[in-house]
Amino acid sequence: MKKLIPLAVATALLLTACSSGNYAATQIPAEPQAAPTTSTTPAPPRPCPDGVDALASYAPDASTPAPLGEMPAGSFMADIKARGRLIAGVSADSLNLGSRNPLTGKIEGFDIDMINAVAAAIFPDAATNPNRVELRVISSPQRIPSLTAAKNPVDIVARNMTINCDRWHDIAFSAEYYRSGQKTLVPRDSTATSVTELNGKTICAPRGSTSLANLKKKNPQVVPITADTDTGCLVLFQQGKAYGISGDDTVLAGDAAQDPYARVITTERFSEEPYGLGISLLHPEFVRFVNVVLQQMKDSGAWKTSYDKWLKAALGPAPVPPKAIYGRVPVKQ
Structure with missing residues (x-):
């Protein structure tokens, strides 16, 4: 069977291409590694650190500000607002989730819409000021390290990341925002x-x-x-x-x-992959705030609008948005 090569190669080149704007998407350098690599046997997954359902996130409470409200002093949201932009780790090569538009140079997709909604909940002018969001392109292996480094290079990760117990040892997750497989x-x-x-x-x-x-x-x-x-x-x-x-x-x-x-192979789906937005364990108040934003998207129809734009053509009509599960208590760091 004769095959064409250029499509994916061209997309790969776009990952490092420059784009316009003061906060053009940047790429966090990957650790040096020969490619491709033959995988080794992964370590057995760790159980949830507190025995709670893997999908359980931190429930919003009386201290959680409403979107576009006053961000409490000392909160991570206040720090983001003072900085002037939200910094997010994303993909630039996952078509319809987070990929660079070859015509505009902008990274767009379903995951990016989640990030834009969080930014809009902090900054009143986010819809008209693209500099309220800085996208940093990360690889799959960089998702967790980008949130656990001594100086976190990102505030939040939206990169089709599955919520599971093992990862709760290292980072926190928002409530589920999409169920893949x-x-x-x-x-x-x-x-x-x-x-x-x-x-x-x-x-x-x-x-x-x-x-x-x-x-x-x-x-x-x-x-x-x-x-x-x-x-x-x-x-x-x-x-x-x-x-x-x-x-x-x-x-x-x-x-x-x-x-x-x-x-x-459409007839076989052999796992459930609940997506969550990744956030540092150091900022449970930000997780609660993000959960409010996601729930508003689901309730208002914004979630369905985003799904219909990016995923409906490939995956069919929008399912019912995943129901938020709460009950996890932050562990003191």
């Missing part, structure tokens, strides 16, 4: 109807993602390799170094849209 992308002429039929095939999954562990659990007979980004896996697929890609259905839908020789 893992599927597999294969060549269009493949007859496979399940990843269990791909014994001995090389399958790519992003390094530092839950997709890698799920893939190994579903079929230990595949040969997993990794890349730091979604586009990295797509490039390996297009170069013939990976037979397929395994990952979130949201991401794979974007991959398939960029490669006419690829298709997603």
